[in-house]
Amino acid sequence: MARSGAAVPRKLAERARQISDGRLSPAVPRDAATVILLRQAASGVEAFLLRRTAELEFAPGAYVFPGGSVDARDGDETVGWAGPAPADFGALLDVPPDHARALVCAAVRETFEESGVLLAGPSDSPADLVRDSAALAGDRHALLTGSASLGEVLGRRGLVLRADLLTPWARWITPEASPRRFDTWFFAAALPPGQTATAAPEGFGDHADPGESESGAWLGPAAALEAAQAGEITLLPPTAVTLGELAGHHDVAGILARRRVITPRLPKVVVEDGQVRLTMPPAGQERPGDRVSWTELE
Numbered sequence: 001m002a003r004s005g006a007a008v009p010r011k012l013a014e015r016a017r018q019i020s021d022g023r024l025s026p027a028v029p030r031d032a033a034t035v036i037l038l039r040q041a042a043s044g045v046e047a048f049l050l051r052r053t054a055e056l057e058f059a060p061g062a063y064v065f066p067g068g069s070v071d072a073r074d075g076d077e078t079v080g081w082a083g084p085a086p087a088d089f090g091a092l093l094d095v096p097p098d099h100a101r102a103l104v105c106a107a108v109r110e111t112f113e114e115s116g117v118l119l120a121g122p123s124d125s126p127a128d129l130v131r132d133s134a135a136l137a138g139d140r141h142a143l144l145t146g147s148a149s150l151g152e153v154l155g156r157r158g159l160v161l162r163a164d165l166l167t168p169w170a171r172w173i174t175p176e177a178s179p180r181r182f183d184t185w186f187f188a189a190a191l192p193p194g195q196t197a198t199a200a201p202e203g204f205g206d207h208a209d210p211g212e213s214e215s216g217a218w219l220g221p222a223a224a225l226e227a228a229q230a231g232e233i234t235l236l237p238p239t240a241v242t243l244g245e246l247a248g249h250h251d252v253a254g255i256l257a258r259r260r261v262i263t264p265r266l267p268k269v270v271v272e273d274g275q276v277r278l279t280m281p282p283a284g285q286e287r288p289g290d291r292v293s294w295t296e297l298e
Contacts, residue, residue, distance in 0.1 A: 013276035026176035033107035034067030066114035082126035083164030131194030177269035
C-alpha cells in the first residue's frame, strides 16, 4: 500500500494521463548506481550531497548522492577486485553475478568521478586503502572525459576495487510517467581515512556527464530533511526517504552493519478521478539477523 500522495508537476501529470489512456508507453529504465557516502562527525553521521547545476534537464538544483548510469565498460571482468565476489553481491541484490559486478563497478567509478573519493586499495595489499585520492586528479579527469575506463585506471595504478566497502542499501526505479527513467541501486560506504570529497571541477568536456554538480556539502540526514522542508534545498523523493532512514542512526558503523532486503521500490504517478498524485512505496526492510559483516558471508 502507498503511504502518501503528493501533487506532481504539470508535464509529469500529462504524461501520466497519456500512459493511463494508452497513448504513451513508459520509457525503459537504465541501470544506475548511487553511493551514500558517509562520515562520522562530532554531531553524528553526515552524508555527502552534491548540488546539481540549475541548467540540467533532470532534477536541476537538487541535492543528490554521487552516482550515475552503468557504463558498458563497468562489466569488464578484468577490473581488479577485492572483497565479496560478484555472486555474493548478486545474492543480496537479487541479480546475476555479472549484473552485480557491473553495478558495483559503476558505484565505485561514479563515486570517484563525482566526488573524487576512490574506494580502492593496492593490489598487493588491498586492506591498505587509497588515502590521497587528490593525487589521482588526472585519473578522475580521464574517467570524466571517457578517455579511460575504471579497469584501466586501477590497472595502471596497481589498485583493486574494494567491494567490501559497499553496503547494499536500496533499489529505486523512476516512476513510469518520467521521460527519463533509472533503475538505481543504492550502496552505503564510509569516507576512507585521508580522502576528501569534492564536486567535479568544470571544463571536462562533454563526456560522462561532467559538470552536473556545482558544489558538494556534508550534511546530517535530519538537518538536510529540515532544510528541504523549509524550502532551502531540493531533495528527490528517494534521497529524502534514504536520509530519513539514516536519521535514526548515530554512527556510520551501525549503518554499514545493516543487511537489508533489496527489492524494487517504485514511486507511482496515479491518475484517479481526474486527479494526478505521486504515491511512495512502503519502507525498506532488514534481513533477519541483519547486523552482520562481510566476513561472515565470505
